[in-house]
Amino acid sequence: MTIGDAAKASGVNAKLIRYYESIGLIPEAGRTAAGYRVYSSSDVNVLRFVKRARTLGFSIERIQILVGLWQDRSRSSAEVKRVALDHVTELEAKIAELRAMSDTLKHLAHACHGDERPDCPILRDLEEGGGSCCHEPQP
Amino acid sequence: MTIGDAAKASGVNAKLIRYYESIGLIPEAGRTAAGYRVYSSSDVNVLRFVKRARTLGFSIERIQILVGLWQDRSRSSAEVKRVALDHVTELEAKIAELRAMSDTLKHLAHACHGDERPDCPILRDLEEGGGSCCHEPQP
DNA sequence: CTTGACCTTCCAGTCATTGGAAGCTTTATC
DNA sequence: GATAAAGCTTCCAATGACTGGAAGGTCAAG
Structure with missing residues (x-):
């Protein structure tokens, strides 16, 4: 071949x-x-x-390990499971990060008229650093 | 400064x-x-x-556009909203992708004993390409 | 014998940073 | 005024996981 x-x-x-x-x-x-x-x-x-x-979604580095375990007849399934669950932990962290971004943006976009006028809560958030939002408690 | x-x-x-x-x-x-x-x-x-x-999570390319709109007094909020929602679409797609990976792996890890024995459903999935799984209908 | 479909290597680019090296300038201390 | 430390400058290289292209060698069909 x-x-x-x-x-x-x-x-x-x-x-x-x-x-x-x-x-x-x-x-x-x-x-x-x-x-x-x-x-x-x-x-x-x-x-x-x-x-x-x-x-x-495994990284090349983890795939190296997985291939090694796969070839190794004396591996323990615990080792494989640990590699997989480490990856799951990273995936979940990334998902949470993206989820937070998306939710914030959806919220801002919902508050935006989306018409011909220039006033826009999305730009206001970016300008102000997202620190103050309509739903946050005022100190 | x-x-x-x-x-x-x-x-x-x-x-x-x-x-x-x-x-x-x-x-x-x-x-x-x-x-x-x-x-x-x-x-x-x-x-x-x-x-x-x-x-x-905006890309540099989109930030260029956003900065341009921000500086442009005659912008329409619709333009800003579109850029934001395009980004939301991409975020949601990425989230769905990672979600699928994570769920599959959690499922496989759950089925894995995680002990000293070599038998492991995670490796079996990787070996077989994930095509056949216990919960899928048999043709 | 030529065409075209393969194969080879090497180099460059992607995205958004981060790091380091080598060499200035400014500021603080003695 | 000398010196040291901090901060500035540019340029080059690396990250991860590819992808693309150029230049050239090889193989089978017509």
Whole structure:
């Protein structure tokens, strides 16, 4: 299998496969006499594993660990679970951050007439640093 | 005011102020005879505006537009609202994406014993590409 | 023998910063 | 006035995870 075949079979594009090899996420592929990379179906399995892990938002660094655990027959499921739950913690933190941004903006946009007049609570918030809002208690 | 003073007053660090200038987000600052950048309190207001907008997750590109609208007395609030709601749309899309990842992982982690044994549904999912899950209908 | 579809490497760019190095200027202290 | 520390300047490089392009080698079909 050439890199193009491996790309089709795994769903990871050829450019990305080379990149993964260059950063050491996957081992160096074998080569033909002409220097073309050669892949086996087990290499494709690794690529699929990586692809699925990326789909779930794992960083390359954590995927390195997961691939290591996957290959390690004496792993404990506790180790895998810990890596997964660390990632969940980060995802939840990011979600909370984006949620707060979105809610604030939706609130401001709701208060904005959205007509031809220049007056706008969104700009007022940005100007004032968001410190004072209609719903906050006045000290 | 020097760049350090402006940094303290705006909460945007000096390095970042120079970067914002270099990409044209803020106008070029005036200079002293020795070449030091000089800032006024209105420059600081712009920096504070930018900082607040970044806190709300706006891209630099959109902040350019927002600053433009802010400075434009003949703007319509509709324009501002549209920029804000476009951003909300993107935030919600990103949240949904992360939510899906997190939920999938929580589900898999829940099904994982997390003990010393190697058997692990998380690795099984990564191996199989997440296509088959206990709760999905069997064709 | 040529065309076109592959493959190779290397370099550059993305986004929004952050860090460091090397070299000025200003301010404070002695 | 000398000196040291703090702050300013520019430029270059790195981050994460890709993506794109240029320049050139290789392979199978017509």
